Every structure is written in C-alpha cells, then in structure tokens.
Amino acid sequence: MKKIICIFSIASALSLTSCEDMFEPAIENILDIETAYDRPLYAQGLLLNGYTRVPTNSWSFNDVATDDAVTNERANDYQKIATGQWTAINNPFDQWRNSKSAIQYINNFLALTDKVSWATTAHVTTMFNDRMKGEAYGLRALFMFHLLQSHAGKTSSGELMGVPIILEYEELSSDFNHKRATFEASMQQIYADIQKAEDLLPLDYEDISSDSQVPAKYQALAIKMDDYNRVFGTHFRLRMTKRIAQAIKAKAALMAASPAFSSGNSTTWADAANYAGLVIQQKGGVSGIDPQGALFYQQNSVNAMNEGRNTSEVLWRVDRGDPSSNLEADQFPPTLFGRGRINPTQNLVDAFPMANGYPVTDIANSGFNPQSPYDNRDPRLKNYILVNGATSGVNNTAINTTVNSPTNDGLNKVETSTRTGYYLRKLLRQDVNLNPSSTSGQYHITPRLRMTEIYLAYAEAANEAWGPTGTGTQSFSAYDIIKAIRTRAGVGTTNGDPYLNQIKNNKELMRELIRNERRLELCFEGFRFWDIRRWNKNLTEAARGISIQNNTYTIFNVENRVYEPYMQYGPIPYSEILKYSNLDQNMGW
Structure with a gap:
C-alpha cells in the first residue's frame, strides 16, 4: 500500500x-537551537510562547467556584469543584503545566539570547537583547506568582512550601526530580527577577523626540533617537515594561503578606503597601484615578485603546484583536439570543451598598426597601449585574427574570435561563447585536493588570500596616484610596459618605469595607476565589438567588459550596507526585 x-x-x-x-x-x-543565533524571529518565538501562556489572557469566570456566581452550564469545571469534586486529579485551577512550560520556554530563551544577532549593528543588538531579557525576567516572575497562587501550601511537616525554582533550560537528560523550594525562597526569586526586569526595561514603550532623551547608559554607546525608538518605541506597547513588572511585584507581595501565607515568608504589609504605592505615585497618586476606570470595557474606553494605547486605568492588556460577539453570545440573556451562562448571586447583590454609602443591612441609615431592592443602590450594581426590569442590548430590551416571566429570561425557564434571578452585565458591550438577521460584533478589552487592582492592593496593605488614615512613607492613606474609589462609583457623593467617615478610625471595620470594595470593583475578573483563600475566609457560603413572584421577593439557596479546610491551599498535580519522589504534596490532598 x-x-x-x-x-x-x-x-x-x-x-x-x-x-x-x-x-x-x-x-x-x-531546526537546531543554534539556528536561532542568526534567526532572531526564531529566537523571539521562544519568548512569545511566554506571552501566549499568561493565565489572564482570557476570562476564566472562576467566580462560579465562589459565592459570587453560579452557571447554567452543567459541565462547568469550576461548578464541579465548588460542589465537591475538587481533587489533585481534577483541578481547573492547575497552573503546574502551563506556567512551568512557560518558564521552560523563557529559560531556553535566556540561555541563548546573548548569542543572537538581533540587529546588523552591535549597539542596536545590545538594546534588543536588554529589552527582551527584561521581558523574560518579568514574565518568569509572573509565572512564578501564578504557580505559588495555585500550588503553594503546607506539607505534612507544617512548613509553608512554594514550588521548585528552575532557572536553567531543562533538556531530555536533565534531572526533573526537584524538591519544592520554601515559599520564602520562591518569593525572593520573584523579587530577584522583578529587579532584573526593572533594570533592563523602560517605564513604558513610547517614542522619544530627541537624542537627549536617550537614557544615559545608551548615550554612552552613541545610540541616537531613531535607533532607540526602534527598540523601545510605541511598536512594543503591549510587551512587558518596568511599570508592569512593578505591579506584578505589588500583586505578589499582597498575596505573601496575607493571612494564609504571612507566617511563611518575610514580606510585610508595609512592603506590599510600598510596592503598590510606587506604582500609584507614578500614575499621579490618588488624583490619577481614571474617572471611567470601572467601566473600562465600555465603548468609549475600548475605542481609546487602539494601536496598543491604554487608558490610565489599564496597565497591561491583551491585544483587542478583531471585533467579536463571543462574550455576549455566552452571557446575554435568552431574549437577546444569548446563553446566559454566568448568573450573579444574591450574595453579591447584597454586597453593593446604597447610593448613600451605607450597607443594605444598616436598615436605620441606609433606607433600603426590600420591596424595591434595586432602587437607590450603588450605581455599580446595575452597571455590573442585570437585575429584573433593567434594559439591555442594542434595542434596550426589558429583561423579566420573574418566576412567571412571559419570556425565557425568567428564573429557571429553560436551560439557558438564569438560576439566580440575575444575568451578567459587566464586561459586555451593549452595542453587540446577536440577532441572526443582523449580527454585529465589537472590540473588547481583556486587561492583564488594572490600576484599580493596585489601588485596592495598596488600601488593603496600608490599612493593615498603618491603619485607615496612616500613610507610612507614602502621601496617601487607605482611607484616601477608598474615598476616591467610592466617589468614582457614585457612592456617597451627595452626603459626603458618612459611613466611610464613621469607620475611618476603625481598622477592623475598614478592613471589611476594603475587602467588600475589592469584591465589587473586581467582580467577574477572577479575583474572588483567590482572595477568600488568602484571607483564610469561609469558602462554603451557599450561593443564593432571588425568586420574584407577584411582587414578592423570596431569597433561596441555589447551590451549596462544598470545600474542606485543607483546600485553603491547592494541590500539586497527582501525576507529578507519582512521577517525582522529591515532590511533597500539600496536606489533605
């Protein structure tokens, strides 16, 4: 044959x-690896493999594993683990394979980059080499963070352990049976890589306008403006920068200082606050908060982010690509031709305060009316969650989620209906049309890092380090940040936010408010699950919904959450434990 x-x-x-x-x-x-020495695109491909593996390149909607959301997609992996099926074999939070693969590519790149002819002139080659090594170190730190977030934990010895630290490219003949480094050593490796990235990278990729603006170290090589812009100019705007590396450092430090990890390393709340404070200072301090930052996904912000540009809210993002409607097709309610996949919970709805700043539970001051539960609320509620009676879509269709709704938008009507009485609104473009007769998509933005995350990281760490109004070495306090965030949201703007002022001298109450603001501002962006765990808080609160019938609002349990105490830390993949005798599993797995 x-x-x-x-x-x-x-x-x-x-x-x-x-x-x-x-x-x-x-x-x-x-091609042999040596081919890369004379083929820079081949060599750069190793580095680009790191970018393609960044876990936040797309939305995970792991909120389904928390008390913030459920899904009508019955085969959803996050729903499975939330309802008792989380094991070291079945782990949708696994980063072992993805992040270790990325680090392997990065280490391969770092092993050869000094030998690559990046340009025809030596001085330009030096700049290209510096920049891409800086990118590689920043990416390696990021992937180490994701490994720690997913797999750090206490072993049977009681010691808080990190992951193996691999700094060399591993070949087929290498010994892969590595021991886990301590959490402290793993964090120090992140800091070391971030420092290298900071030393090599510009704050941002922007063209300079004169030879005098060339950094001193390159002026010494007689580098001129045109060559500098060729390497560090606007063409590379979506790549790793010094500013991004500093934000990764702040993000990692916040995790390390948190209750679940603080006893296993030397990073303090003050460290975390100062790292975040530096990023904030470089963005103009508290006054630099983007007025539209909470709506980064809407038309005006998205349209401003063309040719690699960012708004002041977005630190780092994925290229916006071609216009699409996939996100809306998954999340719009049935009457808008969507599948209604992610359903926000009553738990999350209750977390939004009233517009006057008081929690809904403070009946005496908030003015909350259980028979009109969506009136006079924090504006973020209706920006982020589609409630009964709200309008959505290009035709401003009224969405009826009641039990006796005449449409499939009603509670549990069909398999694509809401299970909680709510649909997702955040992240979605309301100018997307899914009608089969006139379908149209729109550009979307998927941030890898937002400034709001850094503001809230600072507020949390500063409150723990210095109290609500303390500033340490910074010029602003946790109170200042939270005041600005709530003002931007439209909370307490007509009355001076008396609730915030009432608690401004109470560290414990401010802690709860900061955590709640983080929950609201970052909802559906993949933070809630990790936050609950690093705070040592309860993962088992049942997800609740609301049943509306004949103007009667009844709260009910939609789905229980089944987690064991040891699940505060995630597992090392079972397959890796079987293969490598030097790997210790986290307790309970």
Whole structure:
C-alpha cells in the first residue's frame, strides 16, 4: 500500500521526491537551537510562547467556584469543584503545566539570547537583547506568582512550601526530580527577577523626540533617537515594561503578606503597601484615578485603546484583536439570543451598598426597601449585574427574570435561563447585536493588570500596616484610596459618605469595607476565589438567588459550596507526585 500511495503521489505531483521524504521530514527541516543565533524571529518565538501562556489572557469566570456566581452550564469545571469534586486529579485551577512550560520556554530563551544577532549593528543588538531579557525576567516572575497562587501550601511537616525554582533550560537528560523550594525562597526569586526586569526595561514603550532623551547608559554607546525608538518605541506597547513588572511585584507581595501565607515568608504589609504605592505615585497618586476606570470595557474606553494605547486605568492588556460577539453570545440573556451562562448571586447583590454609602443591612441609615431592592443602590450594581426590569442590548430590551416571566429570561425557564434571578452585565458591550438577521460584533478589552487592582492592593496593605488614615512613607492613606474609589462609583457623593467617615478610625471595620470594595470593583475578573483563600475566609457560603413572584421577593439557596479546610491551599498535580519522589504534596490532598 505504501508503494501505491507513493506512485500515485508521484504521478499526481509530477515529482521525483522519494516516498521516504514524503512521510518523514527531511533533517534540514528540523531546526537546531543554534539556528536561532542568526534567526532572531526564531529566537523571539521562544519568548512569545511566554506571552501566549499568561493565565489572564482570557476570562476564566472562576467566580462560579465562589459565592459570587453560579452557571447554567452543567459541565462547568469550576461548578464541579465548588460542589465537591475538587481533587489533585481534577483541578481547573492547575497552573503546574502551563506556567512551568512557560518558564521552560523563557529559560531556553535566556540561555541563548546573548548569542543572537538581533540587529546588523552591535549597539542596536545590545538594546534588543536588554529589552527582551527584561521581558523574560518579568514574565518568569509572573509565572512564578501564578504557580505559588495555585500550588503553594503546607506539607505534612507544617512548613509553608512554594514550588521548585528552575532557572536553567531543562533538556531530555536533565534531572526533573526537584524538591519544592520554601515559599520564602520562591518569593525572593520573584523579587530577584522583578529587579532584573526593572533594570533592563523602560517605564513604558513610547517614542522619544530627541537624542537627549536617550537614557544615559545608551548615550554612552552613541545610540541616537531613531535607533532607540526602534527598540523601545510605541511598536512594543503591549510587551512587558518596568511599570508592569512593578505591579506584578505589588500583586505578589499582597498575596505573601496575607493571612494564609504571612507566617511563611518575610514580606510585610508595609512592603506590599510600598510596592503598590510606587506604582500609584507614578500614575499621579490618588488624583490619577481614571474617572471611567470601572467601566473600562465600555465603548468609549475600548475605542481609546487602539494601536496598543491604554487608558490610565489599564496597565497591561491583551491585544483587542478583531471585533467579536463571543462574550455576549455566552452571557446575554435568552431574549437577546444569548446563553446566559454566568448568573450573579444574591450574595453579591447584597454586597453593593446604597447610593448613600451605607450597607443594605444598616436598615436605620441606609433606607433600603426590600420591596424595591434595586432602587437607590450603588450605581455599580446595575452597571455590573442585570437585575429584573433593567434594559439591555442594542434595542434596550426589558429583561423579566420573574418566576412567571412571559419570556425565557425568567428564573429557571429553560436551560439557558438564569438560576439566580440575575444575568451578567459587566464586561459586555451593549452595542453587540446577536440577532441572526443582523449580527454585529465589537472590540473588547481583556486587561492583564488594572490600576484599580493596585489601588485596592495598596488600601488593603496600608490599612493593615498603618491603619485607615496612616500613610507610612507614602502621601496617601487607605482611607484616601477608598474615598476616591467610592466617589468614582457614585457612592456617597451627595452626603459626603458618612459611613466611610464613621469607620475611618476603625481598622477592623475598614478592613471589611476594603475587602467588600475589592469584591465589587473586581467582580467577574477572577479575583474572588483567590482572595477568600488568602484571607483564610469561609469558602462554603451557599450561593443564593432571588425568586420574584407577584411582587414578592423570596431569597433561596441555589447551590451549596462544598470545600474542606485543607483546600485553603491547592494541590500539586497527582501525576507529578507519582512521577517525582522529591515532590511533597500539600496536606489533605
């Protein structure tokens, strides 16, 4: 048969290629790694493999594993673990394979980059080499953070352990049976890589306008403006920068200072506050908060982010790509031709205060009316969650989620209906049309890092380090940040936010408010699950919904959450434990 296929191929292609050549690639088609020395695009491909593996390149909606959301997609992996099916074999939060693969590519790149001819002139090659090494170190730190977030934990010895620290490219002959480093050593490796990235990268990628603006270290090499812009200019705006590396440092430090990890490392709340404070200072301090930052996904902000540009809210993002409607197709309610996948919970709705700033539970001061539960609320509620009676879509369709709704938008009407009485609104473009007769998509923005995350990281750490109004070495306090965030949201703007002022001297109450603001501002962006765990808080609060019938509002349990205490830390993959005797599993797994 092989001979017949070969003869047929020769006849049809009029080729003298041998049959062996057709079925086995020629040796010259398999590039040796040394080829990268003279093919910079080949070498750069190793680095770009790191970018393609960044976990926040798309929305995970792991909120489904928390008290913030459920899903009507019955096969959803996050729903499975939330309802008792989380194991070291079944782990949708696993970063072991993805992040370790990324680090392997990055280490391979770092092993060869000094030998690559990045340009025809030596000085330009030096700049390219510096920049891409800086990117690699920043990315390696980021992937180490994700490994720690997913897999750090206490072993049977009671010691808080991190992950193996691999700084060299591993070949087939390498010994892969590594021990886990301590959490402290793993954090110090993150800091070391961030420092290298900061030393090599510009704050941002922007063109300079004169030779005098070339950094001193490159002026010493007689580098001129044009060559500098060729390497560090606007063309590379979506790549790793010094500013992004500093934000990663703040993000990692916040995790390390938190209750679940603080006893296993030397990072303090003050450290975390100062790292975040530096990023904030460089963005103009408290006054630099983007007025539209909470609505970064809406038309005006998205349209401003073309040609790699960012608004002041977005630190780092994925390229916006081509116009699409996939997100809306998954999340719009049925009457808008969507599948209604993510359903916010009553738990989350209750977390939004009244517009006057008081929690809904403070009946005496808030003015909350259980029979009109969506009136006079924090504006973020209706920006982020589609409640009964609200309008949505290009035609401003009224959404009826009641039990006796005449449409499939009603509670549990069909498999694509809401299970909680709510649909998702945040992240969605309301100018997307899913009607099969006139479908149209729009550009979307997926941030990898937002300034709001950094503001809230600072507020949390500063409150723990210095109290609500303390500033340490910074010029602003946790109170200042939270005041600005709530003002931007439209909370307490007509009355001076008396609730915030009431608690401004109470560290414990301010802690709860900061955590709640983080829950609201970052909802559906993949933070809640990790936050609950690093705070050592309860993962088992049942997800609740609301049943509306004949103007009667009844809260009910939609889905229980089933977690064991040891799940405060995630597992090392079971397959890795079987393969490598030096790997210790976290307790309970």
